[in-house]
Amino acid sequence: MMKGYEIISALSNHLSENDIIVSSNGNISREAYNLLPKPQVYLRGSMGLPIPVGLGLALANPNKRITVITGDGNFLMGLGSATTAAFYKPKNLKILILDNLKYYTTGGQKTVSSVIDYVKFLESLCIEYKCSKRASQDEIEQDLSEFINSEVFSVLHLTIKEGKKDLMNIPDQPEEITEKMILRLTKLA
Numbered sequence: 001m002m003k004g005y006e007i008i009s010a011l012s013n014h015l016s017e018n019d020i021i022v023s024s025n026g027n028i029s030r031e032a033y034n035l036l037p038k039p040q041v042y043l044r045g046s047m048g049l050p051i052p053v054g055l056g057l058a059l060a061n062p063n064k065r066i067t068v069i070t071g072d073g074n075f076l077m078g079l080g081s082a083t084t085a086a087f088y089k090p091k092n093l094k095i096l097i098l099d100n101l102k103y104y105t106t107g108g109q110k111t112v113s114s115v116i117d118y119v120k121f122l123e124s125l126c127i128e129y130k131c132s133k134r135a136s137q138d139e140i141e142q143d144l145s146e147f148i149n150s151e152v153f154s155v156l157h158l159t160i161k162e163g164k165k166d167l168m169n170i171p172d173q174p175e176e177i178t179e180k181m182i183l184r185l186t187k188l189a
Ligand SMILES: Cc1ncc(C[n+]2csc(CCOP(=O)(O)OP(=O)(O)O)c2C)c(N)n1
Pocket: 024, 025, 026, 027, 028, 045, 046, 047, 070, 071, 072, 073, 074, 075, 100, 102, 103, 104, 105, 106, 111
């Protein structure tokens, strides 16, 4: 099993300069800020919003690939938005769930993720999914590559090991994050 930051780092091998990433608040955003090409959308404080933000970006920018990286706590808080995403199924939207069964950022309290059968849940929404229990770096790299290059709306659920790197805090405030992304989207258009 890999740690979240190792997976985020591995994801960078599969991205091009046109990719837009939305990362959920807490450690995941900090890891995305430090380990992926910048700028991206780093949610700060606003828990439960990575899918709504990613879905909006995907629908507004159909020719750009939008990848949401979300912790299980964030995913479950915004669960309704996963059903909205499943309704629209934008083929340019990818959702990566990094599931450690915890609110790791705030001290490791348990989430309710252990009661979710992700395979059945995603199947019930007719989502192309991959719930991977595969553990080695090579296998996960293969999962990441298939997921990111899929031609349809897809979700990858990965069970991760806890562990964190000493990384710098995101210096930008939400307004600056938004401004940088608007500029980037304008340039990419
Ligand atoms: C509405 C709300 N409740 C609680 C918090 C505090 N909080 C910040 S990050 C976080 C944990 C997020 O958990 P998860 O998405 O599973 O990511 P992990 O920390 O495990 O990487 C919590 C509870 C918050 N920012 N907003």
